[in-house]
Amino acid sequence: MPETHTRLALVASPTDRAQEAESELRNGYDWVEFDRADVVVALGGDGFMLQILHHMLDSGRIRPVYGINLGTVGFLMNRLKSSRPLEERIARARSIAVSPLWMEATTNAGEVLTSWAINEVSLLRETRQTAKLEVVVNGKVRIPELSCDGVLVATPAGSTAYNLSANGPILPLGSNMLALTPISPFRPRRWRGAILPENAEIIFRARESVKRPVLVVADQKEVRDIREVRVRAWPEHQLTLLFDKGKSLDERIFAEQFMV
Structure with missing residues (x-):
């Protein structure tokens, strides 16, 4: 699980909401370039998350990704608002492995x-x-x-x-x-x-x-x-997604079976 000193990279989809959120976050943290990051923070929706994961697979530079939902469904993402600072959320996040x-x-x-x-x-x-x-x-x-x-x-x-x-x-x-x-x-x-x-x-x-x-x-x-x-x-090419506790992908998949 990432520690609070983890080097973070920030990427955002081209939508207005994601770009606005990126501007707010850009000045609040010490970000590094993608290639130097331990964890990538992705702002957007599920489609943008898939683009980032495909880029990692194609380039061979695979990093854990913590997504923040600024799209529509956000099944692969975390919610935008939280009482905890972003660094703490990432440090406490649960890792989920996904095989492509x-x-x-x-x-x-x-x-x-x-x-x-x-x-x-x-x-x-x-x-x-x-x-x-x-x-x-x-x-x-x-x-x-x-x-x-x-x-x-x-x-x-x-x-x-x-x-x-x-x-x-x-x-x-x-x-x-x-x-x-x-x-x-x-x-x-x-x-x-x-x-x-x-x-x-x-x-x-x-x-x-x-x-x-x-x-x-x-x-x-x-x-x-x-x-x-x-x-x-x-x-052999597992990807890692990070989720807030109690909101992980496996819990969402489990909950989908009881939706009526």
């Missing part, structure tokens, strides 16, 4: 593109025509043809986002599981998805990929006209 997904997409043109995903990797039909996908798990074809609007693989951290909206299961942090959830499945009609171990490799192959084009989205990165997508968790 690694996505490798091959397009119809043969181009191979890769990306990380903290929440989910989702495949979606590009046109009015239903997507037809072959689903392979650990080298075995589990569904020869899934007719659907799409399908997604979600981490525990992302299981309460798009996955929950698609009627997927909520996964507790530390469960070492992944949610495989169809989006508006037509056939097999009764298939509602699966819960897989974190070490599973999932392959989606688009059938009739030219006639029925499919795109893939890894958090915020989109690739169109894909032929095949490989997804697996990457626990």
